Amino acid sequence: MGKVFVSVDAEGLPFIVNPLQLTPGGRLFHELRDVMTKVVNGISETLIELGNEIVVADSHGFMVNLDPLKLPAKVRIVRGFPRPLSMVYGSKGCDYAIFLGYHSGAGRASTLAHTYSSRIVHRLMINDIDASEYVINALLLGEWSIPVALVAGSAELESEVRKFTPWAVWVPLSEPVGYMASISKSIEDVINDLRRSVKEADKRFKAGEVKPLRMNWSEIKLCVELIYPLYAEAASLIPGVRRVNGRTVCYDCKSMEEAYKVFEAIVFTAGFTAYMQELLRR
Numbered sequence: 001m002g003k004v005f006v007s008v009d010a011e012g013l014p015f016i017v018n019p020l021q022l023t024p025g026g027r028l029f030h031e032l033r034d035v036m037t038k039v040v041n042g043i044s045e046t047l048i049e050l051g052n053e054i055v056v057a058d059s060h061g062f063m064v065n066l067d068p069l070k071l072p073a074k075v076r077i078v079r080g081f082p083r084p085l086s087m088v089y090g091s092k093g094c095d096y097a098i099f100l101g102y103h104s105g106a107g108r109a110s111t112l113a114h115t116y117s118s119r120i121v122h123r124l125m126i127n128d129i130d131a132s133e134y135v136i137n138a139l140l141l142g143e144w145s146i147p148v149a150l151v152a153g154s155a156e157l158e159s160e161v162r163k164f165t166p167w168a169v170w171v172p173l174s175e176p177v178g179y180m181a182s183i184s185k186s187i188e189d190v191i192n193d194l195r196r197s198v199k200e201a202d203k204r205f206k207a208g209e210v211k212p213l214r215m216n217w218s219e220i221k222l223c224v225e226l227i228y229p230l231y232a233e234a235a236s237l238i239p240g241v242r243r244v245n246g247r248t249v250c251y252d253c254k255s256m257e258e259a260y261k262v263f264e265a266i267v268f269t270a271g272f273t274a275y276m277q278e279l280l281r282r
Helices: 029-049 133-143 156-162 189-206 227-233 254-282
Strands: 004-008 052-058 076-077 094-103 119-126 149-155 171-176 180-183 220-226 247-255
Touching: 004 029, 029 052, 029 094, 029 189, 052 171, 052 220, 076 119, 094 133, 094 254, 119 189, 133 149, 133 254, 149 156, 149 189, 171 189, 171 220, 220 227, 220 254, 227 254, 247 254
Parallel strands: 004 052, 004 094, 052 076, 094 149, 149 171
Antiparallel strands: 119 220, 171 180, 220 247
């Protein structure tokens, strides 16, 4: 029996276009919960039919978006925030990964585009790569020898998928019209597309056609350009993190796992600073 890891985000899902859908307490949050649960159910049922166990990592925001009572047997669910290694926790030991509901990185012309936090991060650089969440997650899984076999999300992400994981099946779930607008197929058509694509991804994996994303790097330099200089000032207090200009901090890493953890620490530190700044403005 195989074991598949599914990391599910929100902003690349169909019909998700507005911040009111994105957080518990938002007036339209029930829409995100329903859509995410339905698409995860669709691919989980197909993976189970193909003889797989599944680990699903709820990977958006506070990471309590899925309705766990509506998921099928043989699915293990990773929920809650904060947690170590964020969007990819629970993937170790899996045969391959599926990224579902993924979106473009900060600064791209796409619906709800951001990198981890639109309030904190202006740009994430890993060596010379302007990295989205898709890229940093695929790089970390690659370090663990886990290939990404399928990516489904916002149409603008396709160019990155073709560039970094050309062996992966690509499925567009929404077509950006603006930062808060998109076009999507019906939920039935989306789920049918995903079912077909899961079968193709599983077939490619079993045929040895997918591989982990690995870069021929002798060193890894992580740089994070933050929204405000105050955030960079706070992040530079983390041992080993150096401030290279008003808004940017960098860290020399020994591995992608270290880079991921340092990036999380920078975002958490800057996020707390942003919260304190908001309190002062009240």
